[in-house]
Structures are given as structure tokens and as C-alpha cells.
Amino acid sequence: MSREAPHAATPSRPLYRAEQVRELDKRTIAAGIEGFALMQRAAAAAWQSLKARWPEVRSLSVLCGGGNNGGDGHVLAALAAAEGVAVQRILLKPIEELSGDARRAADMATAAGVEAVAWHAELAFDGELLVDAMLGTGLGGEVRGEAREAIEAVNASGLPVMAIDIPSGLHADTGAILGTAVRACRTATFIGDKLGLHTGAAPEWAGEVDFRALGVEAEDNADLEPAAHLLEAGMISAWLPPRARSAHKGDFGHALVLGGAPGFGGAALLAAEACARLGVGKISLATAPEHVTASLVRRPEVMVHGVRGAGDLGELPQQADVVVVGPGLGQGSWGQGMLQSALAGDGPLVVDADALNLLATRFSGQYRDDWILTPHPGEAARLLDLSASDVQADRPAAALALQRRYGGVVVLKGAGSLVAGPEGLAVCPFGNPGMASGGMGDTLSGILGALVAQGLPLETAARLGVLVHALAADMAARQAGERGLLAGDLASCAQILVNPTTGQDDVAATR
Structure with a gap:
């Protein structure tokens, strides 16, 4: 009595673990896209996502960590400033201690005239909207130190928050809170959608998830089998087509x-x-x-x-x-x-x-x-x-x-x-x-x-x-x-x- 699969593919979005997304990132760079160019794409996508959700924004506080996630924040700060938005750039790691693409991104924001201030516990947020670019998907253990202080300050502020790639403190594979995490209204995530953005604590802490592929076709990498698939409403019509007009109760x-x-x-x-x-x-x-x-x-x-x-x-x-x-x-x-x-x-x-x-x-x-x-x-x-x-x-x-x-x-x-x-x-x-x-x-x-x-x-x-x-x-x-x-x-x-x-x-x- 089992029904055969429908001819059309069942709608679903592939979800990946953080390690798989990092591999996709490496392969994209190896294929000829410079790492800093990919970072610029991500920051531009995040900025567009932010404007789509908060089109009237006039001031931002962007919290930048020390890795590539922080680099995305630096570039976004530069893009926002170029469009006349007042930007407070908050550093959880001094610019002189950054390296690679993250340093290039920080220098880009500085060259664009975006002032930077080091994070400290008494710091007041100037922006009407906060951007979380602190920790990214590489976090494996519990959040500690200044990052924890900053996350708690963000959550206590009562201000709306946009997270870049993943809310800081949320596990990218499980959706668990690693001690504490940013409570975001929207999360713009890139290249491959993350499993941890859709289960566990994520539905509450990640807010709206806006996936941007950045031109990367993750499914073309057949050896990287998705960790899961995200169910979509189109599955209903794919599997429940109109009934035959001659149907009777014994058919069902x-x-x-x-x-x-x-x-x-x-x-x-x-x-x-x-x-x-x-x-x-x-x-x-x-x-x-x-x-x-x-x-x-x-x-x-x-x-x-x-x-x-x-x-x-x-x-x-x-x-x-x-x-x-x-x-x-x-x-x-x-x-x-x-x-x-x-x-x-x-x-x-x-x-x-x-x-x-x-x-x-x-x-x-x-x-x-x-x-x-x-x-x-x-x-x-x-x-x-x-x-x-x-x-x-x-x-x-x-x-x-x-x-x-x-x-x-x-x-x-x-x-x-x-x-x-x-x-x-x-x-x-x-x-x-x-x-x-x-x-x-x-x-x-x-x-x-x-x-x-x-x-x-x-x-x-x-x-x-x-x-x-x-x-x-x-x-x-x-x-x-x-x-x-x-x-x-x-x-x-x-x-x-x-x-x-x-x-x-x-x-x-x-x-």
C-alpha cells in the first residue's frame, strides 16, 4: 500500500555543521575567490539583510571580535558609515592584534573614518541597533571573560540585535547555549545554513534566520553530505496531490x-x-x-x-x-x-x-x-x-x-x-x-x-x-x-x- 515518491523533489533546504561550512569556505577560496572578497560579500549581504529588516536605522553599535566574524563586522561598519549611518565600532580585540583578513577589514573601517572604542564593562551603546560580530561559528566551549560580559550587556540593553552568521554563544551544530548567548532579532547566515540555527534554543535566540549563499552552491559538493534538511511547506502539496474523483474510503x-x-x-x-x-x-x-x-x-x-x-x-x-x-x-x-x-x-x-x-x-x-x-x-x-x-x-x-x-x-x-x-x-x-x-x-x-x-x-x-x-x-x-x-x-x-x-x-x- 506504500505510495511511491512524487516525481518532483521534495522541498527542503540542506543544513550543515560548522566544520562543513568552513570546508565550503576553503573550497570557494581555492576556486579563485579571495578570502577578503568573500568577507566583503558576507558583510554586504548582512548589511542588506539589516536594512531590509530595519530600513529606517540611523545609528549602529557594531561589536567586533577577533576572527573572521569580527572582520565581517568591521566591513559592515564601513558600509553603514558610507551610507550616512552613525557607527560606534566596539572592539573586543585590539586592531593591532588582528591578522589576515580580519586585520584588512579593521583597517578598511578605519580608513572609512569609523572610530573604534575598546570594549569595557561601563561602555554605553550609542546605536539604536546592535550588530553582533563577536564569536562566530568556531566557538566550542563555554563563553568566558570579556565576551561573556559583552553578551550580557547586549541582552540587558533592550535594543534590537542583528547577529552576523550566528548569535555569539550559540552552538552552530546543536543550537545549545554555551553558557550565555546573544538574543538576536535576526541572524544573517552565509554559504551553508547551519543546523544549530534551527533547533534547541535557536528558535528563540537566533530570531529570523536570513540565509545568504553568497554565490556558493553548497549542494554541488556531493562529498559534503548535509547534516540535515530543513522542512518546507511545499512538501505538503508534493506528497498530497488531489484525490481521484472515483476514490472511496477503502483507498485511504x-x-x-x-x-x-x-x-x-x-x-x-x-x-x-x-x-x-x-x-x-x-x-x-x-x-x-x-x-x-x-x-x-x-x-x-x-x-x-x-x-x-x-x-x-x-x-x-x-x-x-x-x-x-x-x-x-x-x-x-x-x-x-x-x-x-x-x-x-x-x-x-x-x-x-x-x-x-x-x-x-x-x-x-x-x-x-x-x-x-x-x-x-x-x-x-x-x-x-x-x-x-x-x-x-x-x-x-x-x-x-x-x-x-x-x-x-x-x-x-x-x-x-x-x-x-x-x-x-x-x-x-x-x-x-x-x-x-x-x-x-x-x-x-x-x-x-x-x-x-x-x-x-x-x-x-x-x-x-x-x-x-x-x-x-x-x-x-x-x-x-x-x-x-x-x-x-x-x-x-x-x-x-x-x-x-x-x-x-x-x-x-x-x-
């Missing part, structure tokens, strides 16, 4: 949700409703008997079965094209029986919530190629026998470790959700803080189950489901705000997203 699969232990029925209902809204042909729900009435009232289209234990399931798991197990499952005997029944089947699974906790405790050692696991950082930590802070310190590594240990596809939820599968790592740049409320993961499980039931390849279903889930949350937040956003708000928005022609006159074009 049968999903079964196992969940809702006594007293925990809401999670399973949310998963079942999301599954139905994503277009599955038939949706069954096996839940504790006391939740049957609520399910019939909320969503009568769902075929609900009250089960007192696994023995009441009968042939339900075998009849389904996918089993979603975990929402409201609990870790007691009822939940254990449901998970055992799911694991005994030979069809694909979506595993969430307490089903993941049971995998880490009572069902350890499981490995399958046909499941999607959807842990949040706490659940991921239990599955890896780590702490949640360990997981968050290197989310990409944790997602890949989970996939190697358990197989299938892993969705590591959180800001910049990650999807790890046989094809590699994908990052979702969408979503918002309103999703920090109960039931969001249950809704995601239902979305994933619907896509798997409809025949999408497992890894594609995981990537697409995470994308739709996040975009639906963004749509719902635009309608009513982030505070008070409920998991139940997402299903109807998700339906619109997978039916982008809904509302047009040509009904035959709807999906």
Missing part, C-alpha cells in the same frame, strides 16, 4: 488508536479526531468503556470500542493498516496489555506518551523498522538512559542515537522538532510557544497515524506529519493567539493545510 486506509486508560480518555480522543481530519478512510478507537460515550458525542465518525483489557481487542489490531498506541495509555496493567498487543502485530506503529515510557522500562530491548517513535526530551532521556538536559545539550545527536537504538523513525519533539530516519535528519522550523500545552503530542500521533494509513512511506509520513502539525499550530495562533492555544484547535487547521484549494470554486481541485 484504516487507523486504530489504542489509548485512554480509565480516567485518561481525552488524549485518545484528540488523537482519533486528528487522525480523522487528516483524511484516513476509517478510524477506530479502542479505549476504556467509560470513555465511549464521550467519543460518540465528540466525534461519531470514529468507530469506538470499549475494551476492559487486551483480551477485548479481538482482531482489531490485525484489521488496521497502522496502530497508534500511547495517548492516555497509562503505565498500569491496562496500558501494558494494549502495548503488548500492538507490539505483537506485524503492521506499522506510531508510539507516543506512556507507550514510550513502557518501552524504556517494561518492554526494553525492542527494535523495529516499521514504527515511528515520538518522544519529548524527557521521554527521550528515559529511552537513552540520560538526563533531559543531556538530550537538550545535543538534540541532533540524541535523535540519531534513538534511531540507531530503536530503529524505524524517531521524532524528537520540542523547539525545532527533529525527524531521524534511514534517510537522515530533518528539522522543522515551524511551530510556536502556544504548543506548550497538554494534548499536542496526542494530536501529532493522530496526524502521523493518518498519513501512514494512507500509504505514505514511514519516514515521509513522519516528516510531513511534523510539518503539518507545526503549521497548523501557527495557523491557529494567528487566528486567536498563542496563549490559550489548545490541542483540539489544530485538527481543523490541519485539515485546511492538507486541502490547500478548499474554498475555491473548482471543487474538483480539492484534496
Whole structure:
């Protein structure tokens, strides 16, 4: 039943680690572009990005470090001054101690008449906007000394900040904060987009990420395999084309949700409703008997079965094209029986919530190629026998470790959700803080189950489901705000997203 890949390439942007971007930089210079010319390109791109975001800017404070990132700042300072902007150039390293292209850049700014002042703790920022060109992507350890003081002063200033290449103190590969980091409103990044700008703390600290390739075609370097790919909204139409006019419900699969232990029925209902809204042909729900009435009232289209234990399931798991197990499952005997029944089947699974906790405790050692696991950082930590802070310190590594240990596809939820599968790592740049409320993961499980039931390849279903889930949350937040956003708000928005022609006159074009 698995659907073949679409003819068009699935939209996504390659993401690289810092070491890979440095290699691209070296190759570009070796191909005939002088290093200082490349620095000038980067600074010009950053200046254009700054003006696009703050077109009325009249004064800047540019903080310049000692490496090439600082060099970008010096050149930007010269460009801004040439256009009549008042520039305060702040040095974290004296010009006489600079070398190479960074020294040429500093001398260029000096020749342009931009005065320089050494950083000190009592220094006041003259600019209405700050430019962070302090540390760049080469930082590996915790920020210390004057750089830390400067970063803390930047954040305490309350002024808007533009970061060049990456906010100082943010790890370019993991998105983790290295002690402290600049909180930027926008980050202009160059040559290759960085993995660490899109997960972990990055969505909050990097602000808007404006990628500028500077004329470098990173993908032409086939030996430099991207560390990940950034999911893009065009993936939805690529994988969900218009349905055939002769289609019937049997063409779109049968999903079964196992969940809702006594007293925990809401999670399973949310998963079942999301599954139905994503277009599955038939949706069954096996839940504790006391939740049957609520399910019939909320969503009568769902075929609900009250089960007192696994023995009441009968042939339900075998009849389904996918089993979603975990929402409201609990870790007691009822939940254990449901998970055992799911694991005994030979069809694909979506595993969430307490089903993941049971995998880490009572069902350890499981490995399958046909499941999607959807842990949040706490659940991921239990599955890896780590702490949640360990997981968050290197989310990409944790997602890949989970996939190697358990197989299938892993969705590591959180800001910049990650999807790890046989094809590699994908990052979702969408979503918002309103999703920090109960039931969001249950809704995601239902979305994933619907896509798997409809025949999408497992890894594609995981990537697409995470994308739709996040975009639906963004749509719902635009309608009513982030505070008070409920998991139940997402299903109807998700339906619109997978039916982008809904509302047009040509009904035959709807999906």
C-alpha cells in the first residue's frame, strides 16, 4: 500500500555543521575567490539583510571580535558609515592584534573614518541597533571573560540585535547555549545554513534566520553530505496531490488508536479526531468503556470500542493498516496489555506518551523498522538512559542515537522538532510557544497515524506529519493567539493545510 515518491523533489533546504561550512569556505577560496572578497560579500549581504529588516536605522553599535566574524563586522561598519549611518565600532580585540583578513577589514573601517572604542564593562551603546560580530561559528566551549560580559550587556540593553552568521554563544551544530548567548532579532547566515540555527534554543535566540549563499552552491559538493534538511511547506502539496474523483474510503486506509486508560480518555480522543481530519478512510478507537460515550458525542465518525483489557481487542489490531498506541495509555496493567498487543502485530506503529515510557522500562530491548517513535526530551532521556538536559545539550545527536537504538523513525519533539530516519535528519522550523500545552503530542500521533494509513512511506509520513502539525499550530495562533492555544484547535487547521484549494470554486481541485 506504500505510495511511491512524487516525481518532483521534495522541498527542503540542506543544513550543515560548522566544520562543513568552513570546508565550503576553503573550497570557494581555492576556486579563485579571495578570502577578503568573500568577507566583503558576507558583510554586504548582512548589511542588506539589516536594512531590509530595519530600513529606517540611523545609528549602529557594531561589536567586533577577533576572527573572521569580527572582520565581517568591521566591513559592515564601513558600509553603514558610507551610507550616512552613525557607527560606534566596539572592539573586543585590539586592531593591532588582528591578522589576515580580519586585520584588512579593521583597517578598511578605519580608513572609512569609523572610530573604534575598546570594549569595557561601563561602555554605553550609542546605536539604536546592535550588530553582533563577536564569536562566530568556531566557538566550542563555554563563553568566558570579556565576551561573556559583552553578551550580557547586549541582552540587558533592550535594543534590537542583528547577529552576523550566528548569535555569539550559540552552538552552530546543536543550537545549545554555551553558557550565555546573544538574543538576536535576526541572524544573517552565509554559504551553508547551519543546523544549530534551527533547533534547541535557536528558535528563540537566533530570531529570523536570513540565509545568504553568497554565490556558493553548497549542494554541488556531493562529498559534503548535509547534516540535515530543513522542512518546507511545499512538501505538503508534493506528497498530497488531489484525490481521484472515483476514490472511496477503502483507498485511504484504516487507523486504530489504542489509548485512554480509565480516567485518561481525552488524549485518545484528540488523537482519533486528528487522525480523522487528516483524511484516513476509517478510524477506530479502542479505549476504556467509560470513555465511549464521550467519543460518540465528540466525534461519531470514529468507530469506538470499549475494551476492559487486551483480551477485548479481538482482531482489531490485525484489521488496521497502522496502530497508534500511547495517548492516555497509562503505565498500569491496562496500558501494558494494549502495548503488548500492538507490539505483537506485524503492521506499522506510531508510539507516543506512556507507550514510550513502557518501552524504556517494561518492554526494553525492542527494535523495529516499521514504527515511528515520538518522544519529548524527557521521554527521550528515559529511552537513552540520560538526563533531559543531556538530550537538550545535543538534540541532533540524541535523535540519531534513538534511531540507531530503536530503529524505524524517531521524532524528537520540542523547539525545532527533529525527524531521524534511514534517510537522515530533518528539522522543522515551524511551530510556536502556544504548543506548550497538554494534548499536542496526542494530536501529532493522530496526524502521523493518518498519513501512514494512507500509504505514505514511514519516514515521509513522519516528516510531513511534523510539518503539518507545526503549521497548523501557527495557523491557529494567528487566528486567536498563542496563549490559550489548545490541542483540539489544530485538527481543523490541519485539515485546511492538507486541502490547500478548499474554498475555491473548482471543487474538483480539492484534496
